[in-house]
Amino acid sequence: MTQVVIAAVVVAVAVVLGRVLQARRPVAAPTQPVGAVPSQLDRADFEPATPWAVVVFSSASCHTCADVVRKARVLESAEVAVIDVEYSAAKELHRKYSIDAVPVLAVADRNGVVRAGFAGPVSATDLWAAVAEARSPGALPSDRHCAPHDG
Numbered sequence: 001m002t003q004v005v006i007a008a009v010v011v012a013v014a015v016v017l018g019r020v021l022q023a024r025r026p027v028a029a030p031t032q033p034v035g036a037v038p039s040q041l042d043r044a045d046f047e048p049a050t051p052w053a054v055v056v057f058s059s060a061s062c063h064t065c066a067d068v069v070r071k072a073r074v075l076e077s078a079e080v081a082v083i084d085v086e087y088s089a090a091k092e093l094h095r096k097y098s099i100d101a102v103p104v105l106a107v108a109d110r111n112g113v114v115r116a117g118f119a120g121p122v123s124a125t126d127l128w129a130a131v132a133e134a135r136s137p138g139a140l141p142s143d144r145h146c147a148p149h150d151g
Contacts (some may be wrong), residue, residue, distance in 0.1 A: 037117030038097045041108045044095060047112075050081040052135060057094060057104040059087040064121050065103040067151045071124045072105065075131055 046053050054072045058065035072082045085093050087102065107116040107130060115134035118127065 034102075036098065037104055037106055037114060038099075038121055039101050039114050041097070041106060041112040041114060043108065043110065043112045044084045045096070046081070046085075048081050050079055051110045052080040053108045053129070054080060054082045055085060055087045055106045055108060056083070057087075057097070057099040057102055057106075059102045062102050068103040068105055068118075068122055068127075069124065074124070075128065079095075079135075080131065086145065107131055109134070 010035070029097055039056045041055060043049065043053065054075055056065070056069050056072050058069055067081075069084045072084075077081045087094055093099075101119065103118075103120065105118045105122060105127070108114050116130035118130070
């Protein structure tokens with residue numbers, strides 16, 4: 001009988017000690033999405049009113065942003081507007097769309113639905129393929145992966 005009481009006390013002490021140690025362990029901060037691409041844009045926020053808009057959220061101090069804007073500019077046409085939303089000039093748009101890291105690029109149709117997007121650097125090939133696929137679904141071979149926006 002004494003052995004059962006001793007075993008119960010040892011188990012109780014172990015449980016209490018385990019809970020105390022777990023409570024003292026620091027909790028990891030929750031993972032937050034960083035650089036998320038918006039799934040919808042209000043096209044009234046962006047001029048001109050072309051059928052397609054390639055919107056680049058950028059910062060003047062970001063060299064990667066300048067590279068993404070440069071690659072996007074090649075896409076400008078009567079059908080595609082390329083809009084650079086530079087942070088210091090358009091802080092309110094960065095806040096509105098919850099842009100917390102740059103560059104973020106969104107390819108939006110005339111209704112503002114984001115059809116493709118990239119957070120961070122992007123190759124010219126991937127960017128141009130994403131815009132081609134958004135404008136004409138199925139235009140690319142099926143083995144081509146061009147980062148459609150998941151929403």
